Amino acid sequence: MARFHDLEVTDVRKTIRDAVVVTLKPVNGAAEEFDFTQGQYLTFRRDFDGEELRRSYSICAGTGEGILQVGIKRVDGGAFSTWANTELKAGDTLQAMPPMGTFFTPLDGAAEKHYLGFAGGSGITPVLSILKTTLAAEPASSFTLVYANKGVNTIMFREELEDLKNLYMGRFNVIHVLESDAQEIDLFTGLVTEEKCAQLFEHWIDIQSVDTAFICGPEPMMLGIAAALRSAGLDDSQIKFELFASAQPGRAKRKASAADAASSANQTKAAITLDGATQTIEMGKDMTLLDAALENAMDAPYACKAGVCSTCRCKVLEGEVEMVANHALEDYEVEKGYVLSCQAYPVTDSVVVDYDQ
Amino acid sequence: MSEEMSIESYLAQGGVLTNPSNVPPRYRAELLKMMATFVDSELAGAAGFADIINEGPGIKSRIAAAKIVLEKSDSAEKVLRIMGEFGADTERYADHHPWTARLERDADIGQSRSKHDMRLAVFNYPLEGWADAVVMNLLMGRAVAVQLEELSHVSYQPLAEAFRAIRPVETRHAELAEEGLMQLVEAQGAAALQEQADYWWPRVAASFGQEASGKFEGLRAMGLRRTPNEELKASWQQEAAAVLSKAGLKPAG
Numbered sequence: 001m002a003r004f005h006d007l008e009v010t011d012v013r014k015t016i017r018d019a020v021v022v023t024l025k026p027v028n029g030a031a032e033e034f035d036f037t038q039g040q041y042l043t044f045r046r047d048f049d050g051e052e053l054r055r056s057y058s059i060c061a062g063t064g065e066g067i068l069q070v071g072i073k074r075v076d077g078g079a080f081s082t083w084a085n086t087e088l089k090a091g092d093t094l095q096a097m098p099p100m101g102t103f104f105t106p107l108d109g110a111a112e113k114h115y116l117g118f119a120g121g122s123g124i125t126p127v128l129s130i131l132k133t134t135l136a137a138e139p140a141s142s143f144t145l146v147y148a149n150k151g152v153n154t155i156m157f158r159e160e161l162e163d164l165k166n167l168y169m170g171r172f173n174v175i176h177v178l179e180s181d182a183q184e185i186d187l188f189t190g191l192v193t194e195e196k197c198a199q200l201f202e203h204w205i206d207i208q209s210v211d212t213a214f215i216c217g218p219e220p221m222m223l224g225i226a227a228a229l230r231s232a233g234l235d236d237s238q239i240k241f242e243l244f245a246s247a248q249p250g251r252a253k254r255k256a257s258a259a260d261a262a263s264s265a266n267q268t269k270a271a272i273t274l275d276g277a278t279q280t281i282e283m284g285k286d287m288t289l290l291d292a293a294l295e296n297a298m299d300a301p302y303a304c305k306a307g308v309c310s311t312c313r314c315k316v317l318e319g320e321v322e323m324v325a326n327h328a329l330e331d332y333e334v335e336k337g338y339v340l341s342c343q344a345y346p347v348t349d350s351v352v353v354d355y356d357q
Numbered sequence: 358m359s360e361e362m363s364i365e366s367y368l369a370q371g372g373v374l375t376n377p378s379n380v381p382p383r384y385r386a387e388l389l390k391m392m393a394t395f396v397d398s399e400l401a402g403a404a405g406f407a408d409i410i411n412e413g414p415g416i417k418s419r420i421a422a423a424k425i426v427l428e429k430s431d432s433a434e435k436v437l438r439i440m441g442e443f444g445a446d447t448e449r450y451a452d453h454h455p456w457t458a459r460l461e462r463d464a465d466i467g468q469s470r471s472k473h474d475m476r477l478a479v480f481n482y483p484l485e486g487w488a489d490a491v492v493m494n495l496l497m498g499r500a501v502a503v504q505l506e507e508l509s510h511v512s513y514q515p516l517a518e519a520f521r522a523i524r525p526v527e528t529r530h531a532e533l534a535e536e537g538l539m540q541l542v543e544a545q546g547a548a549a550l551q552e553q554a555d556y557w558w559p560r561v562a563a564s565f566g567q568e569a570s571g572k573f574e575g576l577r578a579m580g581l582r583r584t585p586n587e588e589l590k591a592s593w594q595q596e597a598a599a600v601l602s603k604a605g606l607k608p609a610g
Contacts, residue, residue, distance in 0.1 A: 041376070043378070054378075056376065056378050100376065100442065101375070101376060102375075102514070102515050102518060103375065218362070219362040219364070219367040219372055220362050220367075222367075222372060222373070223367065223370050223371065223372055226371070226373070227371075236509075236510065236517065237518075237521055240514075241373040241375050241514055242375050243372070243373065243374060243375050243376075243379055275383065275575075299572075301383075301386030301387065301389070301390055302390075303389060303390055303393030303394075303397075303474075303475045304393065304450060304453060304454070304474070304475075305473060306449075306453045306454070306473075308445060308446045308449045308450045308453055309389060309393055309440060309445045309446075309450055310389065310440075310443055310444040310445050311386055311389035311390055311393060312386075313382075313385070313386070327446035327449050328444045328445055328446055329444060330444065333444075355382065355383070355386065356382055356383055357382055
């Protein structure tokens with residue numbers, strides 16, 4: 001299981017009004033663990049009012065820069081991103097897991113490839129890492145970036161991209177598409193949709209020459225772009241996605257407290273929700289929640305039945321259960337009420353559990 | 358840019374998920390089951406085949422068998438690693454179960470799984486000697502190729518990529534089995550092998566699951582499946598029957 005490490009914040013820089021670039025330095029000899037591949041992300045954790053939140057942010061640095069940087073855009077109501085944008089400062093310590101993610105393709109110094117990147121808003125962070133790394137590592141390859149934003153003043157890394165254009169003249173091209181700010185060319189105004197991509201592929205982007213496309217942005221934009229790329233002849237293995245749920249809740253709900261204590265009877269009334277339907281069953285306290293659900297013809301998920309794979313995870317909303325073994329859930333998940341149903345025996349006379357949460 | 362879309366409708370329209378943090382609970386459960394089924398089948402398959410290596414006629418066939426054991430273990434590890442990103446204890450997982458365990462040769466379990474692991478039912482039957490292992494590996498190898506083609510389009514990108522990397526390796530195993538079968542036919546004639554083909558044909562066919570599976574629509578909406586079980590089974594039947602007939606064998610009626 002991945003472990004969290006301490007990272008020292010060495011710099012916090014605003015890029016636009018509501019986004020910061022945070023520079024980090026691994027401490028306590030963890031530097032090697034944070035060797036990253038372009039396009040990967042870091043998962044941070046922090047306590048907010050006694051509740052642990054975890055958030056993932058993409059690395060925006062190139063691999064050859066010798067620096068570890070992530071971009072954090074403030075999300076409305078997002079506890080972590082708001083905190084990072086308003087309170088985080090140099091000298092603070094953050095905790096993160098080693099870099100993860102597969103949003104990259106292998107590089108080859110002799111390659112002569114054409115890469116196409118699509119980024120929507122803060123989706124630029126991993127794409128920036130990829131394009132900087134690729135242009136430096138493959139001197140004969142070129143990169144075209146289609147970058148969608150609301151308006152000119154919300155473009156993250158605008159100056160850095162201009163500098164890169166000058167540095168890699170003829171190999172790096174950026175097309176800014178702005179939702180609300182008019183531009184000289186009509187095509188560059190509006191949303192990046194399937195139709196917009198198709199038009200871009202007619203005159204502005206030589207889609208036939210594209211080897212690999214990278215897309216990072218909100219869900220509808222990713223769908224539209226992917227559809228256009230497939231119509232243009234790219235197959236699944238040539239299209240790389242990175243999606244971070246925009247619907248990540250800012251704050252996790254608190255676990256419902258155990259209402260009733262254990263009593264003498266050896267029976268429990270269990271209300272089990274699966275696929276939106278709730279079934280209430282009588283079960284013995286010597287039976288696991290999973291077996292009880294299966295015995296009652298519910299198609300509850302499971303695989304190993306040994307507490308190691310986590311397939312059977314469910315959430316206890318009311319009552320108390322006891323897990324005899326847990327090799328897969330972390331403390332913070334258990335605190336939120338998650339249990340491995342193959343290992344969980346009811347303790348209270350009634351329990352309410354949900355596989356859908 | 359600020360357009361809101363639920364993960365469910367994103368998936369239903371062909372969207373792709375890329376890391377554990379944006380995976381909804383029921384999707385997570387189905388994805389983990391899918392991965393566990395693959396990992397358990399590969400580990401059980403490798404374990405069963407390991408016992409057969411020494412029965413191979415000549416060094417070349419023993420090398421082929423050993424290579425298959427090695428590569429099936431490697432394929433299992435590729436997928437188990439992704440399960441690890443969801444929290445599975447990968448080291449404990451690989452060792453928590455006796456993967457060599459088999460039922461009786463005539464056990465009639467249809468499509469049911471054992472109580473203790475998620476291997477496909479076909480991997481619960483014991484192999485009886487070299488020729489039996491070759492026939493099983495040929496028929497199941499073709500089935501795995503069909504299933505991996507389907508699974509290489511799953512909406513969880515890291516898993517789709519793993520399956521795309523695994524597919525040519527597994528396809529090669531079926532080719533090795535075909536070469537092995539041709540050698541056996543040359544040495545002992547096709548008639549001696551028909552019994553094995555009759556034994557494995559219905560058991561491999563059962564690994565495609567139920568024909569009218571109510572689960573399929575749900576899995577399709579999540580982008581975890583696209584082709585119905587009966588279509589996959591039909592394309593396997595056609596391919597596998599063609600390979601058998603090259604060897605002078607017939608599929609079980």
